[in-house]
Amino acid sequence: MIDVRLLRVDLEATKAALARKKVSGEEVDRAASLDARRRQLASQVDELRAQVKALSRQVGEAMRAGNAPGARALSEESKRAGAELAALESQGAALEAELRDALLRLPNLPAPEAPDGVSPEDNVVVRTVGYDPDGYQPHQRVPHWDVGAELGILDLGRGAKIAGSMFPLLRGQGATLARALCQLALDRNADAYTEIRPPSLVRTPVLEAVGQLPKFADDAYHIERDDLWAVPTAEVPLTSMHAGEILSEGDLPLRLMAYTPCYRREAGAAGRDTRGLLRVHEFDKVEILAVCTRAQAQALHEEILGRAEAVISELGLPYRVVEICTGDLGQSHARSFDIEVYAPGCDMWLEVSSVSWFSDYQARRASVRYRPAGGGVVQLCDTLNGSALAVPRVWAAIVETYRQADGSVQVPTCLYPYMRGEKLIRR
RNA sequence: GGAGGGAUGGCAGAGCGGCCGAAUGCGAGGCUCUUGAAAAGCCUUGGGAGUGCAAGCUCCCCGUGGGUUCAAAUCCCACUCCCUCCGCCA
Numbered sequence: 001m002i003d004v005r006l007l008r009v010d011l012e013a014t015k016a017a018l019a020r021k022k023v024s025g026e027e028v029d030r031a032a033s034l035d036a037r038r039r040q041l042a043s044q045v046d047e048l049r050a051q052v053k054a055l056s057r058q059v060g061e062a063m064r065a066g067n068a069p070g071a072r073a074l075s076e077e078s079k080r081a082g083a084e085l086a087a088l089e090s091q092g093a094a095l096e097a098e099l100r101d102a103l104l105r106l107p108n109l110p111a112p113e114a115p116d117g118v119s120p121e122d123n124v125v126v127r128t129v130g131y132d133p134d135g136y137q138p139h140q141r142v143p144h145w146d147v148g149a150e151l152g153i154l155d156l157g158r159g160a161k162i163a164g165s166m167f168p169l170l171r172g173q174g175a176t177l178a179r180a181l182c183q184l185a186l187d188r189n190a191d192a193y194t195e196i197r198p199p200s201l202v203r204t205p206v207l208e209a210v211g212q213l214p215k216f217a218d219d220a221y222h223i224e225r226d227d228l229w230a231v232p233t234a235e236v237p238l239t240s241m242h243a244g245e246i247l248s249e250g251d252l253p254l255r256l257m258a259y260t261p262c263y264r265r266e267a268g269a270a271g272r273d274t275r276g277l278l279r280v281h282e283f284d285k286v287e288i289l290a291v292c293t294r295a296q297a298q299a300l301h302e303e304i305l306g307r308a309e310a311v312i313s314e315l316g317l318p319y320r321v322v323e324i325c326t327g328d329l330g331q332s333h334a335r336s337f338d339i340e341v342y343a344p345g346c347d348m349w350l351e352v353s354s355v356s357w358f359s360d361y362q363a364r365r366a367s368v369r370y371r372p373a374g375g376g377v378v379q380l381c382d383t384l385n386g387s388a389l390a391v392p393r394v395w396a397a398i399v400e401t402y403r404q405a406d407g408s409v410q411v412p413t414c415l416y417p418y419m420r421g422e423k424l425i426r427r
Numbered sequence: 428g429g430a431g432g433g434a435u436g437g438c439a440g441a442g443c444g445g446c447c448g449a450a451u452g453c454g455a456g457g458c459u460c461u462u463g464a465a466a467a468g469c470c471u472u473g474g475g476a477g478u479g480c481a482a483g484c485u486c487c488c489c490g491u492g493g494g495u496u497c498a499a500a501u502c503c504c505a506c507u508c509c510c511u512c513c514g515c516c517a
Contacts, residue, residue: 039476039477039478042476042477042486043477043478043485043486045486046476046477046478046485046486046487047485047486049485049486049487050485050486052497052498053486053498055497055498056445056496056497056498057445057446057498058497059445059497059498060445060446060497060498061445061446063445064445064446071497072497074497075496075497075498076497077497078497078498079496079497080497081497082496082497082498246437246473246474369474375456378473378474
């Protein structure tokens with residue numbers, strides 16, 4: 001969430017910044033006025049409480065002095081003040097809750113550098129690497145759902161039988177390929193990132209911390225009986241790993257990575273780009289993440305983007321880097337770059353990674369802070385993350401790109417060790 | 428799942444319902460002494476909200492949420508987590 005103080009000190013500027021993300025001025029005003037009312041009430045409550053405390057202290061003193069009637073009188077007075085206090089307090093609590101909810105729903109401020117825009121069409125292609133529109137043979141122009149069915153490595157029908165549509169089932173070398181990709185991504189980042197295997201079911205506050213709740217509850221799977229949520233990405237547990245902690249500046253940046261399954265209901269996306277592996281409810285992903293100071297954030301953003309690109313390059317897939325415009329930026333994002341690989345079979349650019357800087361938006365929600373090395377007040381951390389590798393779409397692009405005239409698929413060299421040395425996927 | 432025990436500041440660990448945001452020890456920081464270091468001594472050392480130019484003042488936080496009371500770290504209830512034992516089980 002954003003700093004409430006922005007609503008007091010810099011309301012107009014904040015409105016202007018949020019307007020770039022298509023937030024109405026009224027919504028911001030509403031939060032600002034809730035905040036003003038809350039503070040006004042809080043100072044009344046403080047004052048009353050101070051009075052009750054003072055009276056209580058006097059009751060104790062009177063009793064010790066053996067002045068029972070005096071104590072009784074003071075106690076009566078305090079009781080009256082206490083009743084008044086309770087009433088004000090419950091009003092205050094209600095306001096507080098309302099404000100918190102309003103604040104939780106306000107998105108992060110976009111970075112000034114983020115390009116203006118209202119929809120995905122306004123996103124900016126920063127660079128395109130290795131793409132040659134004329135460099136493809138007809139045998140590469142087969143979509144992965146056909147390639148997968150043909151080779152018996154992707155069985156959408158059986159996946160659907162077990163769990164419903166958009167729950168793919170990989171088989172044989174297809175399953176091995178998926179695992180190989182995770183392995184590769186983990187190994188390529190192990191030089192700097194600590195591998196974590198977090199729980200993939202989490203509590204409500206954990207999902208709230210990343211900005212997923214309360215606004216986007218419909219997109220996540222919820223296990224009612226235990227009140228747990230299935231993570232949509234490893235970002236969720238990793239961001240909350242240090243929730244409520246005060247880290248030492250010397251320990252920053254924290255570099256973490258994790259493989260997890262990811263679960264998404266894709267509630268709003270019915271019917272859009274849902275063929276094959278383009279959009280699925282469950283998939284595997286390796287996420288890399290950093291917790292750092294504001295000063296370190298920019299460099300880490302580039303680092304994570306570079307690492308995500310490196311894995312795609314090593315797989316030999318053409319890709320482009322797209323900077324997300326303000327109107328398309330996610331709730332929690334301040335600035336974000338997508339990596340899209342080119343899939344020749346379906347002739348589409350597929351988003352395979354989103355590398356984002358969250359400024360202190362998530363850290364404030366999760367309360368992840370650090371103590372500056374030179375002393376001084378505790379500061380909020382910044383968080384950043386990106387997919388090192390999201391399996392299904394990369395899997396799709398590989399199967400399409402490396403399909404040969406005879407229908408078999410060549411395994412990219414870097415995956416040999418993870419494919420038990422096999423160089424070819426065939427029937 | 429059942430039975431017990433526990434949760435207090437960076438850590439360890441006290442805490443009679445009022446004088447407890449909290450003893451004490453360790454750790455950390457500063458200073459004195461010293462050529463330097465060690466030792467010793469002195470001092471400092473949690474987070475948050477509000478208000479104020481500031482000094483300051485007020486309030487909240489002793490796992491979380493409720494309750495009792497004039498007054499709760501202290502009493503009661505619920506929940507969460509940790510530990511021990513039993514059961515079950517990959």
